[in-house]
Amino acid sequence: MTLKKTLLASIIGATMVGGAMLPLTASAETLRIGYSADPETLDIHEQLSGGMLRFSHLAFDPLVRWTKDFDFEPRLATEWEQTDDTHIRMTLREGVTFHSGNEFTAKDVVWTIERLQESPDYKAIFEPIASAEAIDDYTVEITTTEPYPLMLNLATYIFPMDSQFYTGETDNGNDKAEIVKAGNSFASRNISGTGPFRLTDRRQGVRVDFERFEDYWDTETEGNVSSIVLTPISENASRVAALLSGGVDFIDAVPPNDLERVRESGDVELIEVPGTRIIGFQLNQEKVEAFQDVRVRQAVDLAINQEGIADRLMRGFATPAGQFSPEGYSGHNPDLVPRYDLERAQELMAEAGYEDGFTVDMIAPNNRYVNDAQIAQAVANMLSRINIRVNLRTMPLAQYWPEYDTRQSDIAMLGWHSDTEDSANFFQYLSFCIDDETGAGQYNYGNYCNEEIDALVTEADSVTDLERRNEMLREAEAMLYEDVGFVMLHWQNLAYAAANGVDIEPVVNAIDFPYLGDLVISR
Amino acid sequence: MIAFLIKRLMHAVLVMFVISVLAFAIQDNLGDPIQQMVGQSVPESERDALRERLGLNDPFMVQYVRFAKNAVQGDFGYSYFYREPALGVIARHLPATLELVFAATLIIVLLSVPIGVYSAIKPRSIISRFFMGASIIGISIPVFLTAIVLIQIFSIGITVSIFPESTGWGAWLNGFFSTQGNMPSFGRGYDLVHVVGHWDTNLATWNGLQHLVLPAISLASIMLPLFIRLIRAEMMEVLQSEYVKYARAKGISMRRVYFVHALKNTMLPVITVGGVQIGTMVAYTILTETVFQWPGMGLMFLDAINRADIPLIVAYLMIVGVIFVVTNTIVDLIYGFVNPTVKLTGKPA
Numbered sequence: 001m002t003l004k005k006t007l008l009a010s011i012i013g014a015t016m017v018g019g020a021m022l023p024l025t026a027s028a029e030t031l032r033i034g035y036s037a038d039p040e041t042l043d044i045h046e047q048l049s050g051g052m053l054r055f056s057h058l059a060f061d062p063l064v065r066w067t068k069d070f071d072f073e074p075r076l077a078t079e080w081e082q083t084d085d086t087h088i089r090m091t092l093r094e095g096v097t098f099h100s101g102n103e104f105t106a107k108d109v110v111w112t113i114e115r116l117q118e119s120p121d122y123k124a125i126f127e128p129i130a131s132a133e134a135i136d137d138y139t140v141e142i143t144t145t146e147p148y149p150l151m152l153n154l155a156t157y158i159f160p161m162d163s164q165f166y167t168g169e170t171d172n173g174n175d176k177a178e179i180v181k182a183g184n185s186f187a188s189r190n191i192s193g194t195g196p197f198r199l200t201d202r203r204q205g206v207r208v209d210f211e212r213f214e215d216y217w218d219t220e221t222e223g224n225v226s227s228i229v230l231t232p233i234s235e236n237a238s239r240v241a242a243l244l245s246g247g248v249d250f251i252d253a254v255p256p257n258d259l260e261r262v263r264e265s266g267d268v269e270l271i272e273v274p275g276t277r278i279i280g281f282q283l284n285q286e287k288v289e290a291f292q293d294v295r296v297r298q299a300v301d302l303a304i305n306q307e308g309i310a311d312r313l314m315r316g317f318a319t320p321a322g323q324f325s326p327e328g329y330s331g332h333n334p335d336l337v338p339r340y341d342l343e344r345a346q347e348l349m350a351e352a353g354y355e356d357g358f359t360v361d362m363i364a365p366n367n368r369y370v371n372d373a374q375i376a377q378a379v380a381n382m383l384s385r386i387n388i389r390v391n392l393r394t395m396p397l398a399q400y401w402p403e404y405d406t407r408q409s410d411i412a413m414l415g416w417h418s419d420t421e422d423s424a425n426f427f428q429y430l431s432f433c434i435d436d437e438t439g440a441g442q443y444n445y446g447n448y449c450n451e452e453i454d455a456l457v458t459e460a461d462s463v464t465d466l467e468r469r470n471e472m473l474r475e476a477e478a479m480l481y482e483d484v485g486f487v488m489l490h491w492q493n494l495a496y497a498a499a500n501g502v503d504i505e506p507v508v509n510a511i512d513f514p515y516l517g518d519l520v521i522s523r
Numbered sequence: 524m525i526a527f528l529i530k531r532l533m534h535a536v537l538v539m540f541v542i543s544v545l546a547f548a549i550q551d552n553l554g555d556p557i558q559q560m561v562g563q564s565v566p567e568s569e570r571d572a573l574r575e576r577l578g579l580n581d582p583f584m585v586q587y588v589r590f591a592k593n594a595v596q597g598d599f600g601y602s603y604f605y606r607e608p609a610l611g612v613i614a615r616h617l618p619a620t621l622e623l624v625f626a627a628t629l630i631i632v633l634l635s636v637p638i639g640v641y642s643a644i645k646p647r648s649i650i651s652r653f654f655m656g657a658s659i660i661g662i663s664i665p666v667f668l669t670a671i672v673l674i675q676i677f678s679i680g681i682t683v684s685i686f687p688e689s690t691g692w693g694a695w696l697n698g699f700f701s702t703q704g705n706m707p708s709f710g711r712g713y714d715l716v717h718v719v720g721h722w723d724t725n726l727a728t729w730n731g732l733q734h735l736v737l738p739a740i741s742l743a744s745i746m747l748p749l750f751i752r753l754i755r756a757e758m759m760e761v762l763q764s765e766y767v768k769y770a771r772a773k774g775i776s777m778r779r780v781y782f783v784h785a786l787k788n789t790m791l792p793v794i795t796v797g798g799v800q801i802g803t804m805v806a807y808t809i810l811t812e813t814v815f816q817w818p819g820m821g822l823m824f825l826d827a828i829n830r831a832d833i834p835l836i837v838a839y840l841m842i843v844g845v846i847f848v849v850t851n852t853i854v855d856l857i858y859g860f861v862n863p864t865v866k867l868t869g870k871p872a
Contacts, residue, residue, distance in 0.1 A: 034709075041606065047560065047561070047562060048563075048565075049562060120561065120565055120569040120572075121561060121562040121564075121565055122562075124564050124565070124566060181560055181573055182577070182601075182604070183606060184607065188606060203818075204604075205818060206710075206818040207710075229713070231709070231710055232816075233816045234826065234829075235813050235814060235816065237814070238674075238708070238813075238814055238816050241671075241678060241708045241709070242708050242816075244679045245674070245678035245679045245680075245704055245705065245707070246704075247678070247707055247708050367829075396554070396829070397554070397558075397829070398553060398554025398555065398558070398828070398830065398831040399554045401554070401555055402558070405555075416563070419564055429563075436567075439567075442564070
């Protein structure tokens with residue numbers, strides 16, 4: 001008994017001391033972040049991933065960036081002008097310095113674009129660019145091979161790097177500029193950008209420390225975060241607990257099961273943002289003859305209750321979808337909504353001669369998308385009502401992709417985020433007729449092919465009149481909707497949570513890159 | 524003694540060899556590391572080039588021989604994720620795990636010996652019965668749950684309001700059962716003291732100790748009930764033996780009989796089991812470290828599996844194999860010291 005009392009006393013003591021120390025460790029301007037992952041490397045061109053882009057927005061600045069409403073906001077480029085169909089001229093901001101002290105000029109932009117064209121991950125996206133040229137110190141001209149309407153979308157990916165800093169040879173004779181995947185390159189260990197935060201310390205997988213860059217060009221921002229400690233907390237429950245216990249101030253990816261708990265806690269605030277990642281299923285026409293019949297594909301689409309899944313399984317944490325493009329995207333067509341109708345689905349199956357249905361295999365990951373395995377289970381149950389019997393196999397991500405690549409299953413789950421934040425990207429990767437030469441339809445699991453849609457999207461991609469282009473993409477969405485080239489489910493929402501006084505609402509966006517340089521903390 | 528150590532060294536080499544073959548054999552089922560390294564829109568040709576550069580296209584035997592050649596020279600390959608030698612990565616994560624296991628072991632030893640001995644001496648007392656009941660419950664609660672409950676109570680805090688707040692006693696009880704939280708719920712904290720090499724310690728500062736408490740308790744919670752019951756059972760058996768009866772008859776003080784004569788013989792099997800269990804505990808840290816985001820080997824291993832970081836997985840498994848051999852060797856040595864009649868080399872005396 002005495003032992004227990006002593007234990008209790010020491011715990012109470014610890015609690016009190018911990019409480020007393022809290023204001024000291026959490027001074028008004030330090031932001032302690034608990035993200036689900038830390039940046040894989042310091043070389044922002046080594047890997048194209050959400051985590052790396054978030055990191056890019058801390059230590060670097062893009063030429064332009066997305067606003068909450070999918071408009072462009074000037075950053076290192078202050079003005080831009082399409083001089084003719086294939087040339088765009090950008091005026092750069094003056095008086096910007098890199099963390100190393102070097103001055104930022106047009107040659108850094110040219111150098112960065114050329115490096116992006118070498119990067120395995122960015123190469124494909126930057127293919128439309130023929131060359132970039134520095135006209136003078138603060139003007140750069142970008143030439144595209146063909147008329148290309150998405151130059152500004154690409155500019156959100158151009159985070160100018162310090163060309164002087166990354167030029168030369170390391171002590172053991174390697175080029176400082178080289179991009180080595182999973183290797184020990186200079187750029188993966190050293191960093192110099194123009195961003196609001198300067199990296200001061202990094203222990204991979206444990207923590208990353210940033211200080212505000214004292215010579216940051218954007219002096220008008222109200223952001224007052226002076227230092228950042230980023231701790232990766234991959235376990236969902238632990239990340240939420242860390243926020244609720246005051247161990248961190250800001251977390252990403254609040255899991256649906258904890259939304260209620262976070263919302264009701266008085267000490268933290270939950271911010272939900274509709275996301276842009278489409279979740280859906282692909283029907284393999286190579287393996288199942290029935291899926292070649294558009295009526296069967298429509299029946300599958302009609303049998304799935306998107307609203308129900310978003311509502312009950314996702315607890316409102318998803319926006320039901322009838323098309324690839326989320327609201328705000330160029331090709332978003334407001335007429336295309338989910339059309340759950342079980343009776344019609346059964347009729348269509350009967351019309352197609354599959355009244356008795358058939359048996360198929362389905363694969364889905366179980367740790368990639370929010371509630372992925374449960375969603376697949378629900379969809380399997382819904383399909384059983386039109387007599388499609390589903391053998392579902394779910395597996396962890398590391399095993400899922402190799403399995404997906406073999407295309408041996410009949411139905412596969414996929415989530416896709418458009419790298420260009422534009423509608424055409426969805427079609428090019430998910431529904432284009434497969435062409436190994438050009439890489440089109442790389443993730444077209446079902447071997448779906450509709451040349452009319454392909455032609456329309458391809459044409460749209462060379463139209464620089466954006467209003468006309470949007471009209472074409474909306475038309476393409478409508479055609480795909482009718483033809484069910486992809487079984488749409490929903491766009492997965494994003495949820496962030498932060499301690500009271502950490503005003504994250506203005507700085508988070510659907511693209512999932514919080515602009516922490518502008519974050520205001522008032523405690 | 525020397526012969527014994529050499530024999531054990533050969534055991535260790537054999538264990539590492541077998542584990543490395545097994546780990547290599549299953550690597551194809553661990554997933555595709557390339558997928559984790561490239562963006563979604565990277566074409567197949569680029570992926571193949573990377574696969575080729577990492578040597579993943581070679582046949583099993585070629586890959587294994589290449590690995591074994593390097594491993595003999597102490598090079599266990601390069602972690603894909605950390606971009607540095609796998610052995611270095613493990614060395615960096617090892618101290619955190621060892622400190623956690625050390626703290627948990629300390630808790631187990633300090634609690635299980637007195638409780639076990641007490642409940643053997645006074646098996647019918649209420650306290651003994653309470654501990655026996657509690658240990659049954661403790662042994663059946665998974666460490667994951669223990670950890671989450673500890674975090675809820677001591678880090679986040681709970682507010683109890685089941686008693687009537689208006690009455691004095693109700694308010695007092697509510698206050699008594701409610702907790703404030705504020706204990707750290709993740710990581711090792713930022714107040715570590717550097718000792719030597721890769722070793723930063725949690726044990727030297729108050730803040731560091733605070734971070735250590737909850738993970739250590741939850742790790743200890745699996746083994747503690749086991750040891751309490753083991754010590755109690757052994758002690759009860761020893762207390763029935765002739766020499767204890769004789770010592771009693773001789774009039775030696777009961778305290779001396781219990782704690783010197785009986786306890787010494789009780790501890791022999793406990794040491795054997797304990798040694799093996801410490802090895803198991805290193806494995807159990809995977810769960811504890813995941814919940815508390817403790818940056819040790821367990822968390823590192825789980826992440827490596829999720830990323831299909833094969834070189835790191837293989838190196839980790841081999842190192843854990845060595846840890847098992849080493850702990851078993853130390854246990855055998857200690858056994859020899861405690862009980863000189865035991866011959867280490869196994870030859871008849």
